[in-house]
Amino acid sequence: MNQSSGLYKHKARKRFGQNFLHDTHVITSIVSAIAPAQDDHIVEIGPGQGALTAELVPYCQRLDAIELDRDLLTLLLASFSIHKGFHLHNQDALKTDYRELHQGRPLRVVGNLPYNISTPLILKLFEYTDIIADMHFMLQSEVVDRLTAQPHSKAWGRLGIAAQYLCRVERIIDVPPEAFDPAPKVQSAVVKLTPKDSSKIDLEQLGRLQALVKQAFAQRRKTLRNNLKGVVSDAQLEHFGIDPAARAETISLEQWVALSDGIEQF
Ligand code: SAM
Numbered sequence: 001m002n003q004s005s006g007l008y009k010h011k012a013r014k015r016f017g018q019n020f021l022h023d024t025h026v027i028t029s030i031v032s033a034i035a036p037a038q039d040d041h042i043v044e045i046g047p048g049q050g051a052l053t054a055e056l057v058p059y060c061q062r063l064d065a066i067e068l069d070r071d072l073l074t075l076l077l078a079s080f081s082i083h084k085g086f087h088l089h090n091q092d093a094l095k096t097d098y099r100e101l102h103q104g105r106p107l108r109v110v111g112n113l114p115y116n117i118s119t120p121l122i123l124k125l126f127e128y129t130d131i132i133a134d135m136h137f138m139l140q141s142e143v144v145d146r147l148t149a150q151p152h153s154k155a156w157g158r159l160g161i162a163a164q165y166l167c168r169v170e171r172i173i174d175v176p177p178e179a180f181d182p183a184p185k186v187q188s189a190v191v192k193l194t195p196k197d198s199s200k201i202d203l204e205q206l207g208r209l210q211a212l213v214k215q216a217f218a219q220r221r222k223t224l225r226n227n228l229k230g231v232v233s234d235a236q237l238e239h240f241g242i243d244p245a246a247r248a249e250t251i252s253l254e255q256w257v258a259l260s261d262g263i264e265q266f
Contacts, residue, residue, distance in 0.1 A: 010049060010071060010072060010075065012181070012182055013069060016046075016068060016069045016114055017046075017113075017114025017115050017116045017117065018048060018069070018114070019112075019115075019180035019181070019182060019183070019184045020048050020049050020051060020180060020181050021048075021051040021052065021112055021138070021179060021180055022051065022179070022180065022181050023175075023178070023179035023180075026173070026175050026179045027051055027052065027055060028055075029172070029173050029190075030052065030110075030112075030136065030138070030172070030173070030190055031052070031055040031056065033136060033172045033173075033190065033192060034056065034108070034110055034136050036056050036059040036060045036108075037059070037060065038059070038060065038061060039060075039061050039105065040059075040060040040061060040062075040105070040108050041060070041061060041062045041063075041064075041102075041103065041105045041106075041107055041108065042056055042057075042060050042062070042063045042064070042107075042108045042109075042110060043063075043064045043065075043066065043098065043101055043107050043108070043109045043110070044056065044063060044064070044065045044066070044109075044110050044111055045066050045093045045109065045110070045111030045113060045121070046066070046067060046068070046093065046111050046112065046113060046114055047065040047066075047067050047072075047076055047088075048067070048072060048112070049072065049075060049076075050075070050076055050079050050080065051112070052110065052111075052112060053065060053076070053079075053080060053086075054079065054080075056110070057080055057083045057085065057086050058083060060085060060108075061085050061105075062085040062087065062103075063080075063083070063085055063086055063087070064087045064089060064101050065080075065086070065087070065088050065089065066089045066091055066092075066093045066096055067088065067089070067090060068090070068091065068092050068093070070090055073088060073090055076088055093111075093117070093121055094117055094120060094121055094124060098125070098128045098131065098132075099128065099131065102131045105133075106131055106132060106133035107128075107131055107132050107133060108132075108133050108134055108135075108136075109125060109132055109134075109135040109136075109137075110135070110136045110137070111136075111137055111138070112137075112138035113137050113138060113139060115139070115140045115143075115184065115186070118137070118139050118140065118143055119143060119159065122135075122137070122143075122147075122159070122163070122193075123159075123162070126162060126163070126166055129166050129167065129195035129196075129198060129201065130195075130198035130201070132195050133194075133195075134192060134193065134194045134195070135167075135192070135193040135194075136172070136190060136191070136192050137190065137191055137193070138175065138188055138189070138190050139188065139189060139190075139191060140184075140186050140187075140188060140189075141174060141186065141187035141188055141189040142155075142186070142187075143159070144171055144189040144190075144191045146159045146160050147159060147160055147163045147164075147169050147191055147193070148160065148169050148170070148171050148191065151249065151250055151251060151252045151253075152249065152250055153249065154249070156249045157213075157217050157220075157248075157249070158210070158213050158214060158217055161209070161213050161253055161256055162206070162209075162210060162213075163193060164253050165201075165206060165209060165253060165257065166193075166195055166196060166201060166206070167193040167194055167195050167196060168193070168194040168196065169191060169192070169193055170191065170192045170194075171189055171190075171191055172189075172190040172191060172192050173189065173190050174187065174188070174189045175187070175188040175189060175190065176188075205257070205260070205261060208260045208261070209256060209257060209260040211260075212228075212231070212232075212256065212259065212260045212263070213248070213256060213260075215227060215228060215231055216228055216248040216251075217248045217249075220247065220248065220249060221247070222247070223244065223245050223246065223247060224237060224242065224243075224244055224245075224246055224247065224248060224251070225237070225244035225245060227248065231263075232259070232263055236259075236262070236263055237259070239262070240255065240258055240259045240262055241255070242255060242259065
């Protein structure tokens with residue numbers, strides 16, 4: 001497929017976060033990390049001009065592509081409707097009900113995401129981890145830093161805690177701006193998120209954890225005692241081996257889970 005041929009020349013749109021991948025080595029690395037299999041059901045967010053789609057759709061049973069930009073539909077249909085499993089949805093990935101796409105096989109979600117919506121989209125997809133096998137996303141490198149962060153770092157916060165509570169998180173490759181057209185101003189990276197056994201995920205527990213963490217990180221430079229005033233007492237923190245004078249970014253995932261479960265029981 002000649003994506004930049006005169007017939008289909010598409011001018012990249014900033015408001016849709018369009019930075020099209022053109023580095024074949026990067027595309028190959030992403031596709032080999034995904035390793036599509038014949039019975040896979042893939043959901044691709046933001047197929048754009050089809051750089052990843054072209055390498056995935058022939059190798060899976062079904063690929064649902066969700067693209068918001070109406071002007072890309074003709075090109076996508078012309079390129080891929082030859083594949084029986086290709087289904088194009090002209091809709092907003094932030095407003096998509098992923099359960100409606102689910103047909104039994106856990107979904108494999110992929111995308112070189114528009115960076116302006118990547119964090120809310122990932123948070124939304126966290127509501128569907130029970131029907132998702134894995135997710136591979138190209139993101140702004142700084143977002144991958146937050147997803148993979150560990151305690152005692154500036155990147156450790158709400159996003160990493162929710163991600164690591166729900167998923168195994170792996171940084172796959174770092175990608176320079178030149179891999180895209182147009183080149184973004186930031187470094188990028190690909191991350192793989194593999195949801196943990198959904199039977200072990202308690203959504204109420206997650207809700208409590210997220211509310212507590214939000215409050216605890218409200219002002220990063222303040223102590224837990226200050227951020228959690230009126231919510232958790234010093235005695236409760238100490239009961240869980242947490243120093244009330246510590247900052248939220250020093251607390252591990254296990255400690256957050258124990259604390260958010262524990263304060264319920266006080
Ligand atoms: N996958 C292509 C590639 O790698 O070259 C395009 C990636 S580009 C960074 C992001 C794509 O997401 C664009 O095609 C853009 O139109 C689309 N997009 C932007 N916002 C979207 C949304 N809310 N829902 C679905 N697609 C969206």
